[in-house]
Amino acid sequence: xxxxxxxxxxxxxxxxxxxxxxxxxxxxxxxxxxxxxxxxxxxxxxxxxxxxxxxxxxxxxxxxxxxxxxxxxxxxxxxxxxxxxxxxxxxxxxxxxxxxxxxxxxxxxxxxxxxxxxxxxxxxxxxxxxxxxxxxxxxxxxxxxxxxxxxxxxxx
Amino acid sequence: xxxxxxxxxxxxxxxxxxxxxxxxxxxxxxxxxxxxxxxxxxxxxxxxxxxxxxxxxxxxxxxxxxxxxxxxxxxxxxxxxxxxxxxxxxxxxxxxxxxxxxxxxxxxxxxxxxxxxxxxxxxxxxxxxxxxxxxxxxxxxxxxxxxxxxxxxxxxxxxxxxxxxxxxxxxxxxxxxxxxxxxxxxxxxxxxxxxxxxxxxxxxxxxxxxxxxxxxxxxxxxxxxxxxxxxxxxxxxxxxxxxxxxxxxxxxxxxxxxxxxxxxxxxxxxxxxxxxxxxxxxxxxxxxxxxxxxxxxxxxxxxxxxxxxxxxxxxxxxxxxxxxxxxxxxxxxxxxxxxxxxxxxxxxxxxxxxxxxxxxxxxxxxxxxxxxxxxxxxxxxxxxxxxxxxxxxxxxxxxxxxxxxxxxxxxxxxxxxxxxxxxxxxxxxxxxxxxxxxxxxxxxxxxxxxxxxxxxxxxxxxxxxxxxxxxxxxxxxxxxxxxxxxxxxxxxxxxxxxxxxxxxxxxxxxxxxxxxxxxxxxxxxxxxxxxxxxxxxxxxxxxxxxxxxxxxxxxxxxxxxxxxxxxxxxxxxxxxxxxxxxxxxxxxxxxxxxxxxxxxxxxxxxxxxxxxxxxxxxxxxxxxxxxxxxxxxxxxxxxxxxxxxxxxxxxxxxxxxxxxxxxxxxxxxxxxxxxxxxxxxxxxxxxxxxxxxxxxxxxxxxxxxxxxxxxxxxxxxxxxxxxxxxxxxxxxxxxxxxxxxxxxxxxxxx
Ligand code: FES
Ligand code: FES
Numbered sequence: 068x069x070x071x072x073x074x075x076x077x078x079x080x081x082x083x084x085x086x087x088x089x090x091x092x093x094x095x096x097x098x099x100x101x102x103x104x105x106x107x108x109x110x111x112x113x114x115x116x117x118x119x120x121x122x123x124x125x126x127x128x129x130x131x132x133x134x135x136x137x138x139x140x141x142x143x144x145x146x147x148x149x150x151x152x153x154x155x156x157x158x159x160x161x162x163x164x165x166x167x168x169x170x171x172x173x174x175x176x177x178x179x180x181x182x183x184x185x186x187x188x189x190x191x192x193x194x195x196x197x198x199x200x201x202x203x204x205x206x207x208x209x210x211x212x213x214x215x216x217x218x219x220x221x222x223x
Numbered sequence: 224x225x226x227x228x229x230x231x232x233x234x235x236x237x238x239x240x241x242x243x244x245x246x247x248x249x250x251x252x253x254x255x256x257x258x259x260x261x262x263x264x265x266x267x268x269x270x271x272x273x274x275x276x277x278x279x280x281x282x283x284x285x286x287x288x289x290x291x292x293x294x295x296x297x298x299x300x301x302x303x304x305x306x307x308x309x310x311x312x313x314x315x316x317x318x319x320x321x322x323x324x325x326x327x328x329x330x331x332x333x334x335x336x337x338x339x340x341x342x343x344x345x346x347x348x349x350x351x352x353x354x355x356x357x358x359x360x361x362x363x364x365x366x367x368x369x370x371x372x373x374x375x376x377x378x379x380x381x382x383x384x385x386x387x388x389x390x391x392x393x394x395x396x397x398x399x400x401x402x403x404x405x406x407x408x409x410x411x412x413x414x415x416x417x418x419x420x421x422x423x424x425x426x427x428x429x430x431x432x433x434x435x436x437x438x439x440x441x442x443x444x445x446x447x448x449x450x451x452x453x454x455x456x457x458x459x460x461x462x463x464x465x466x467x468x469x470x471x472x473x474x475x476x477x478x479x480x481x482x483x484x485x486x487x488x489x490x491x492x493x494x495x496x497x498x499x500x501x502x503x504x505x506x507x508x509x510x511x512x513x514x515x516x517x518x519x520x521x522x523x524x525x526x527x528x529x530x531x532x533x534x535x536x537x538x539x540x541x542x543x544x545x546x547x548x549x550x551x552x553x554x555x556x557x558x559x560x561x562x563x564x565x566x567x568x569x570x571x572x573x574x575x576x577x578x579x580x581x582x583x584x585x586x587x588x589x590x591x592x593x594x595x596x597x598x599x600x601x602x603x604x605x606x607x608x609x610x611x612x613x614x615x616x617x618x619x620x621x622x623x624x625x626x627x628x629x630x631x632x633x634x635x636x637x638x639x640x641x642x643x644x645x646x647x648x649x650x651x652x653x654x655x656x657x658x659x660x661x662x663x664x665x666x667x668x669x670x671x672x673x674x675x676x677x678x679x680x681x682x683x684x685x686x687x688x689x690x691x692x693x694x695x696x697x698x699x700x701x702x703x704x705x706x707x708x709x710x711x712x713x714x715x716x717x718x719x720x721x722x723x724x725x726x727x728x729x730x731x732x733x734x735x736x737x738x739x740x741x742x743x744x745x746x747x748x749x750x751x752x753x754x755x756x757x758x759x760x761x762x763x764x765x766x767x768x769x770x771x772x773x774x775x776x777x778x779x780x781x782x783x784x785x786x787x788x789x790x791x792x793x794x795x796x797x798x799x800x801x802x803x804x805x806x807x808x809x810x811x812x813x814x815x816x817x818x819x820x821x822x823x824x825x826x827x828x829x830x831x832x833x834x835x836x837x838x839x840x841x842x843x844x845x846x847x848x849x850x851x852x853x854x855x856x857x858x859x860x861x862x863x864x865x866x867x868x869x870x871x872x873x874x875x876x877x878x879x880x881x882x883x884x885x886x887x888x889x890x891x892x893x894x895x896x897x898x899x900x901x902x903x904x905x906x907x908x909x910x911x912x913x914x915x916x917x918x919x920x921x922x923x924x925x926x927x928x929x930x931x932x933x934x935x936x937x938x939x940x941x942x943x944x945x946x947x948x949x950x951x952x953x954x955x956x957x958x959x960x961x962x963x964x965x966x967x968x969x970x971x972x973x
Contacts, residue, residue: 083496083525094470102459102596105907112596140455154454157452165644167646192916193917205914206921
């Protein structure tokens with residue numbers, strides 16, 4: 068099986084098509100930035116983009132990817148290697164505590180900003196409600212989404 | 224080497240948790256009740272032993288290795304740069320950044336010039352290396368300052384030699400030594416090889432900076448791993464990958480204590496991707512290795528699929544039959560009976576007799592799971608009698624000891640690599656998962672990464688114990704609190720003393736502050752293990768005492784703030800590691816002032832306040848909430864005032880406080896695990912609802928920067944949140960909730 072991840076075609080060999088995308092990424096491709104938290108679509112630690120939508124990769128069979136474009140945290144940086152505005156906002160605002168949920172949070176925020184570049188507080192809250200932060204960094208996540216949105220607006 | 228076994232860990236956590244030595248000392252003044260037979264097993268009055276901790280400074284190492292200036296285990300400088308070593312596990316409390324900041328300050332390095340690496344485990348060089356009890360800052364503050372200052376003194380000495388001037392004529396600034404009168408400057412990097420040849424001065428002899436000259440401490444410094452996290456680098460335990468590694472899972476009995484009779488191993492071994500499946504008998508220590516079935520596979524998914532297909536016959540004759548509903552029934556009976564007294568000061572009976580008004584309340588809190596977001600995992604390789612572990616543990620030293628025991632080698636045959644931990648909250652003080660990984664790697668004859676599922680994690684946690692408090696109190700004519708009685712019903716795992724975090728101590732607030740106080744303690748026997756959970760003990764006692772103080776203020780028709788300040792009384796230090804009532808009153812007043820205490824809020828809205836002292840931190844919190852008729856609670860804002868001494872990293876400190884408030888809210892609203900027939904009834908996040916972003920309130924944080932010794936912030940801001948919110952809900956609605964989580968009384972977060 069072949070899937071397109073972070074702009075590259077990757078060969079998954081004779082992988083069991085029911086394998087969740089999460090484990091294909093982590094075990095077969097060594098893309099470990101995407102995390103396992105619950106395995107039942109509850110926590111969002113495993114969030115990736117499939118085309119432009121945030122998807123819980125723990126509950127998304129690798130066979131469902133088809134021709135779609137998968138983006139993980141490893142594929143988010145700019146082509147020159149700089150962090151993208153969402154990642155940069157996360158670093159600058161020092162969002163992370165343990166950091167385990169944060170790649171999923173960033174992917175959820177990226178998905179939000181791709182469809183709604185200027186979200187209200189309420190829209191941010193609703194969009195990010197899919198992702199749990201056990202350490203409780205929600206206040207900074209909210210600020211970071213806003214900061215990223217304003218940087219994106221300024222660069223346009 | 225300072226090492227800890229499983230049982231000692233609970234003592235360490237209790238002991239380093241300021242003022243809780245007495246909880247250990249008095250833990251044997253207790254009545255033990257067996258749930259199924261409803262009888263007293265024992266009642267004793269003997270005093271148990273405490274545990275001494277060594278707060279030792281690290282030994283100086285030789286000044287140099289071949290190519291680098293390395294005056295101690297914390298600093299390495301060569302022409303490539305300045306490396307500072309972070310000694311303790313990073314579990315989200317920020318020590319991988321904050322501890323090196325302390326070194327860099329006294330080294331007088333520019334923070335941008337520094338890179339940070341996780342240190343090796345070497346307790347001879349570093350003293351105790353663990354994450355627990357908010358102790359990293361207080362235990363290491365002085366040693367780290369001296370480690371940095373030692374390196375700085377040697378670099379100055381090297382420059383003095385090179386320029387043939389006196390050390391007094393030299394200053395340092397941003398990773399350079401400067402000779403002002405000649406205008407000479409030398410970078411630390413260039414002086415490193417000369418400094419490496421000098422003798423290392425004794426750490427006690429070096430001088431330390433005056434706090435007013437701090438350049439790094441107290442500033443906002445972003446986490447050293449932030450960028451790595453954003454690039455998906457393999458920082459966590461779960462991310463480790465070693466040559467030849469396979470993927471393992473381990474199935475234990477759903478009810479703790481069950482052992483394997485038989486399993487469909489032959490069938491499992493034929494499954495796609497499965498390499499091996501076998502039974503491990505366990506070693507009789509629930510903290511190390513319990514019986515179960517291990518599966519080793521080519522990838523995690525195959526292993527999980529095979530685990531689901533397991534058919535195991537268990538012998539449950541020794542297994543847990545714990546039942547939360549039985550415990551509740553028993554507590555309901557016991558709350559009417561007196562028990563052995565842990566505390567009995569003044570004359571409580573007389574205080575009640577002489578009082579003007581009295582009030583009673585029966586408080587209850589459920590068990591809770593740690594739910595650190597990274598499920599337990601460990602990578603292990605056993606080769607030629609040597610064990611190598613990559614482990615997200617809070618207690619690497621103990622992990623080495625117990626894993627060595629499990630695979631039958633000496634501890635010096637174990638190498639443990641510290642990884643970042645995806646949350647800890649106390650769960651990773653215990654090393655059952657590292658022992659399992661070691662045993663599976665040895666038996667399978669190949670390196671494995673053992674992965675627990677969330678279901679494993681919740682079924683085999685060491686829970687925050689539930690508990691019950693029948694409270695009774697009185698006030699006199701002037702509205703002053705006169706009598707306080709807490710009839711406490713807790714749990715015991717060993718049949719002798721309360722579980723860690725479940726033992727009350729005489730100085731639990733407001734002990735030591737009121738004249739007539741009685742605390743009685745009874746423990747129910749319980750098989751499912753309970754242990755330290757963020758701010759052990761304080762995380763539940765604060766809820767009870769902080770709420771009941773408000774109940775007393777209410778029957779006295781007085782403002783809660785006035786009563787709180789009256790209870791604290793004049794400024795004084797209560798015992799060597801107890802609270803300082805002046806610092807307490809300061810934060811109480813500050814939180815009230817910043818929150819606008821006393822202003823008109825309108826119907827259905829109210830403010831509550833609470834103070835708690837734990838982990839050497841004095842913290843007051845004010846919650847501002849609205850409550851609807853159908854018990855929907857909107858928490859508008861939480862205002863926190865904290866005195867934890869000097870702040871090390873302002874960004875990290877503020878993050879810890881905000882996170883503690885949100886964790887506190889999450890826990891008080893929704894988090895409960897219950898047990899029936901020994902089995903946990905909530906095994907994943909669909910039934911254990913952690914707070915999500917829409918419910919996160921605004922949190923305003925104020926620090927009082929005092930000159931007292933610094934303490935950590937991983938825990939002390941957690942306890943006051945629940946009582947502040949319960950009290951606010953009462954003010955808003957007139958209803959006194961006494962159950963945690965409060966969802967069990969029908970409340971929910973808007
Ligand atoms: S691991 Fe996928 S949602 Fe939790
Ligand atoms: S930072 Fe720890 S779970 Fe979000």
